[in-house]
Amino acid sequence: MSIIKKTAAALSLLGISALSGCGKEAIPPPPAVVNRVSLQGFNGPNACKDLESYLEDTAVLQMRTQLEAARDGVPGWGWWGGFGLRGGLEDFASPAAANATGATQGPTNYTQTNNQVAGVDEADFVKNDGTRIFALSGNTLHAVKSWPANETAVQGTLKIEGYPREMFLDGSDKAVVFSSIYTWYPLSNAGGATCLGLNCGYYYANTVKVTEVDVSNLGALQVVKETYLPGHYNSARKIGSSVRLVLSDDFNFPPGFKWGPDWEQGLWEDKARLRRAYDAVIAQNETLIRNQTLADWVPAARIKQSGSEFIVPHACESFSKVNAPTRLGQVSVVTLNLAGNSINRTSLLAEPGEIYSSQNNLYIATRHWWWWPAPGQRDTTYIHKFDVSQPDSAAYVASGVVDGHIVDQFSMDEAVSGHFRIVTTIQTRVVDRNNPDNWWGTMETTNRLSVLGENAGYLDVVGQSPDLAPGERVQSSRIVGDKGFVVTFRQVDPLFTFDLTDPTNPRKIGELKIPGFSTYIHPIDANHLLTIGTFVPEPVNGQPVDWQARALQLAIFDVSDLANPRQTFTQLVGTAYGWSEAAHEHKAFNYFAAKKLLAIPFADWSRNTTSDYWSGFTSDLRVYSVDPVLGFTSRGSVSMKDMYSIYQYGSWTYYWEPYVRRSVMADDFVYAISDSGIRVSHISDLSAPIASTNFEKYVEQP
Numbered sequence: 001m002s003i004i005k006k007t008a009a010a011l012s013l014l015g016i017s018a019l020s021g022c023g024k025e026a027i028p029p030p031p032a033v034v035n036r037v038s039l040q041g042f043n044g045p046n047a048c049k050d051l052e053s054y055l056e057d058t059a060v061l062q063m064r065t066q067l068e069a070a071r072d073g074v075p076g077w078g079w080w081g082g083f084g085l086r087g088g089l090e091d092f093a094s095p096a097a098a099n100a101t102g103a104t105q106g107p108t109n110y111t112q113t114n115n116q117v118a119g120v121d122e123a124d125f126v127k128n129d130g131t132r133i134f135a136l137s138g139n140t141l142h143a144v145k146s147w148p149a150n151e152t153a154v155q156g157t158l159k160i161e162g163y164p165r166e167m168f169l170d171g172s173d174k175a176v177v178f179s180s181i182y183t184w185y186p187l188s189n190a191g192g193a194t195c196l197g198l199n200c201g202y203y204y205a206n207t208v209k210v211t212e213v214d215v216s217n218l219g220a221l222q223v224v225k226e227t228y229l230p231g232h233y234n235s236a237r238k239i240g241s242s243v244r245l246v247l248s249d250d251f252n253f254p255p256g257f258k259w260g261p262d263w264e265q266g267l268w269e270d271k272a273r274l275r276r277a278y279d280a281v282i283a284q285n286e287t288l289i290r291n292q293t294l295a296d297w298v299p300a301a302r303i304k305q306s307g308s309e310f311i312v313p314h315a316c317e318s319f320s321k322v323n324a325p326t327r328l329g330q331v332s333v334v335t336l337n338l339a340g341n342s343i344n345r346t347s348l349l350a351e352p353g354e355i356y357s358s359q360n361n362l363y364i365a366t367r368h369w370w371w372w373p374a375p376g377q378r379d380t381t382y383i384h385k386f387d388v389s390q391p392d393s394a395a396y397v398a399s400g401v402v403d404g405h406i407v408d409q410f411s412m413d414e415a416v417s418g419h420f421r422i423v424t425t426i427q428t429r430v431v432d433r434n435n436p437d438n439w440w441g442t443m444e445t446t447n448r449l450s451v452l453g454e455n456a457g458y459l460d461v462v463g464q465s466p467d468l469a470p471g472e473r474v475q476s477s478r479i480v481g482d483k484g485f486v487v488t489f490r491q492v493d494p495l496f497t498f499d500l501t502d503p504t505n506p507r508k509i510g511e512l513k514i515p516g517f518s519t520y521i522h523p524i525d526a527n528h529l530l531t532i533g534t535f536v537p538e539p540v541n542g543q544p545v546d547w548q549a550r551a552l553q554l555a556i557f558d559v560s561d562l563a564n565p566r567q568t569f570t571q572l573v574g575t576a577y578g579w580s581e582a583a584h585e586h587k588a589f590n591y592f593a594a595k596k597l598l599a600i601p602f603a604d605w606s607r608n609t610t611s612d613y614w615s616g617f618t619s620d621l622r623v624y625s626v627d628p629v630l631g632f633t634s635r636g637s638v639s640m641k642d643m644y645s646i647y648q649y650g651s652w653t654y655y656w657e658p659y660v661r662r663s664v665m666a667d668d669f670v671y672a673i674s675d676s677g678i679r680v681s682h683i684s685d686l687s688a689p690i691a692s693t694n695f696e697k698y699v700e701q702p
Helices: 003-014 047-072 095-100 271-291 641-647
Strands: 039-041 126-128 132-137 140-145 153-159 163-170 174-181 207-214 222-230 232-239 242-249 301-305 308-312 319-322 330-337 342-349 355-357 361-367 380-387 395-403 412-414 420-430 442-455 458-464 473-480 483-489 492-499 507-515 517-525 528-535 551-558 566-573 590-592 597-605 617-627 631-639 660-666 669-674 677-682 689-694
Touching: 039 395, 047 271, 047 342, 126 163, 126 660, 132 163, 132 669, 140 163, 153 689, 163 232, 174 232, 207 242, 222 242, 222 330, 232 355, 301 342, 330 361, 355 412, 361 412, 380 420, 395 420, 395 442, 420 473, 420 483, 442 473, 442 483, 473 528, 483 517, 483 528, 507 566, 551 597, 551 631, 566 631, 590 660, 597 660, 597 669, 617 641, 617 660, 617 669, 631 677
Parallel strands: 319 342, 395 458, 473 517
Antiparallel strands: 039 319, 126 132, 132 140, 140 153, 163 174, 174 207, 207 222, 222 301, 232 242, 242 330, 301 308, 330 342, 355 361, 361 380, 380 395, 412 420, 420 442, 442 458, 473 483, 483 492, 492 507, 517 528, 528 551, 551 566, 590 597, 597 617, 617 631, 660 669, 669 677, 677 689
């Protein structure tokens, strides 16, 4: 039986229509988008049996699809396989006056993580409470006394197992650190063909470790609890004492599983022999898959506390599948109640996506699975809503669907009324009229703002804007109360404004076109937006744009009149080679409302340098006064060059990169933070540090 016929029969397992056609050129028709999407739980006395059957049927389907495609040489079918599978191919006082006032009580005002929603904390690798800064660098948690500012210094350190990613502070006595570690699964022949590449090495992190640390004494950090959760860390939110981790996980294929025949002399030259070898591997794989236990498919969590270890199985009833074709995998919302010492997992069998959380609800956006490159396809996003109002759990509420895909978490927002607003870019594959032989077709794009309302277990679209900016795509968006702001880009940057007062009729009110585009939008008051993005000059006389005229750009927009938004001030930063993490990571964007200051990490490189690399490289913290009436005023920068150049660029790794990445501002002091340490300056003279504290360089163990 051919791959087309076998796959057609197996597709019914996923609610996907059968394939049509025959031979290598056969194109599978795309499954219809499910307009009433929902999660279907595994319940009743057969919950575990049904879950295991579903996992095994799905694993067999994906394995057969991948290997039969390789066996038969079907073009394009590799698009199917190798994903979602563990083992797949995968006003300022003087410094003296400031130090003399409030030294023991702490600063009057200070910045913390730039969170999207008030009351919903987002995890980051730097956290502070005004008098203490906690920073992850390499595999170490650094506890820094940061007040008084001139006494800033590391007080204590703690090695964290694995690759620490992000963390939270919980009150004054606890830090909660999330790290990625490798847990050995019993794969046979480690290092050989069945090791499946990424499964064999240290770098393949397949477990998230939650380390709870007592930080009440900075000089004596103590681990009080360790929780090991199968999966990969995606994101986390904290509301009160409840932490919600969003993890993704893959299928744990059994020992002996292979992605193809073992190498033999002449095998790939003998087509008949190669086909028999593939068939044997497929048969052996299916036997292994069917014989694996549910505990192997869904590993348990482990908790270590007070010298004891506890196993926490993943309850079958906590799993749900999606009645729509989403890319398969596992997404879990893990609730850790730090006050009640409880753990709860809610999982859906789908690929991970962006998340948004209000204080009451958490939303996960996942994309429509099947995107076959043929005319008629349109990308689609499924949205799943969970109630997180209770501190011990996340309860599934409803699901919905919208056309298009989102850029980031700021594409989503929940209104006070409970309506969910989402901004999407919609890609549609259409016939290529200029090239009839291009059976893949070509792409058309447009953009839309949609509003969804909850209705008996579903999130229905109750209102949507007309399509916006054909041929462009969303670069950034922000929804603030009943006002919406969307930036798209092709050659110029249209800023669209929306009135969202009526959820059934989101109205585009105004539009402003300017060169370049914004990648992050930050409201600084009710009538003004502060943005970061890229300045791109408009073409002149049809000539190509000189890319070296590009630069990082800050801008202020007056949106007091939604019908007539105005860009009132701009500030270029650096050269065409310059970049800032704040342009794509909002946690690096630090606006201090109390002082009307903006701090962004910045890096640049001068190609005109004739000496060593470091003479041309710059990494510092740029600080600007931001005033809606006066615009931008540069306050200078905090340089850390001497703290990172001593290591030389060749010793930097993905795990330890000592360029400036974060900042904290407290009263009149500015702290620049990197993997190499922390430096603090007074705003009156940022170039003259008043204190620096170094972090020990991380050295990877062999």
